[in-house]
Amino acid sequence: MIATHPAPRRASSLRDLFRRVPWWGTVLLLTLLALLWIYPFVWMVSASLKSSTEVFSGGVSLWPEVFVWENYARAWDDAGFGRYMLNTVIVTVATVVIVVVRCALCGYVLGRYRFPGSRLIVGILVATLFVPTGYTIIPIVKLSMELGVLNSLTGMILALGGAANVSFILIYAGYFRQLPKELEEAAIMDGAGFLRVFWTIMLPLSMPVTATVALLTFLATWNAFFLPLVFSFSRPELRTLSVGMQAFVGENATDWSGMAAAGVISIVPIVALFLFLQRYFVEGIAGAVKS
Known part of the structure; x- marks a missing residue:
């Protein structure tokens, strides 16, 4: 009978812990999750403006060295x-x-x-x-x-x-x-x-x-x-x-x-x-x- 009490207390302590987290902590956590979620899309947009060699040689950099807008023309017309x-x-x-x-x-x-x-x-x-x-x-x-x-x-x-x-x-x-x-x-x-x-x-x-x-x-x-x-x-x-x-x-x-x-x-x-x-x-x- 005594072993049944700690579970509700533990759940209550977790709720109290989340309530004590300041609002900016929640915003920061959600912002990080949002950035992680949209990173593949941002990487695809960045890769679409790079040359074929720079896509893999540029490392984790998302900013192209030279904006290759011809990629869109090649995709739209040639392909x-x-x-x-x-x-x-x-x-x-x-x-x-x-x-x-x-x-x-x-x-x-x-x-x-x-x-x-x-x-x-x-x-x-x-x-x-x-x-x-x-x-x-x-x-x-x-x-x-x-x-x-x-x-x-x-x-x-x-x-x-x-x-x-x-x-x-x-x-x-x-x-x-x-x-x-x-x-x-x-x-x-x-x-x-x-x-x-x-x-x-x-x-x-x-x-x-x-x-x-x-x-x-x-x-x-x-x-x-x-x-x-x-x-x-x-x-x-x-x-x-x-x-x-x-x-x-x-x-x-x-x-x-x-x-x-x-x-x-x-x-x-x-x-x-x-x-x-x-x-x-x-x-x-x-x-x-x-x-």
Whole structure:
């Protein structure tokens, strides 16, 4: 019985210790962690402005001796990243639209309606989380060949947008489940049907969740490599940014400075989108956890 007392006292002493740490100590610790977290990105920006030899001969110095802006021109024009950027934007935007609409509709039905087999459907969706992505590539290629969209951006969009996205469906279902039923009842009394209630009332109310799903889908699609590689294997002009990185890897050497410049080009839109949607992203995650 005596041995059960020291654990709470130890936890209490740790809490008291953290409370006695001055505020500037906490700020200093968080600043160091932030610098450690963003160092790889800063190094990539620095390497994109150096020559290939200076990338490794410069040591830990992040300031280039000579700013080589030609790396960006070489990545954009010579390596074809202008075309790859356009392909990536088309594929990503179309995939985000498909995933958001599909997951919102599924989440709305599962969250607001009870019908025979609804629990079985949820169980099957959850079970797909344990299926490795590599196992689905063969049926995806087979279906794309049957539809005649294998070597096209359309096939790439359908393949990326047709994933299960179970977590997004469950987030939408949890959010829609907590909304008042009076909203639907009032709209139905005014003559609104299923789709009108969804598009005009439910979907606008789920903007925080939609922003979260859109941002996560954008990140996953923008950085996707395996499926775009398969769909652009015989047509290099269909490559996305992640697949186009392979253009800097030669048989005997690698253009590290050009690859770093291409990496900066590819990551800037992601950073800009996250800064724009970060408030909605936090609200969506908080709402999903609360539900």
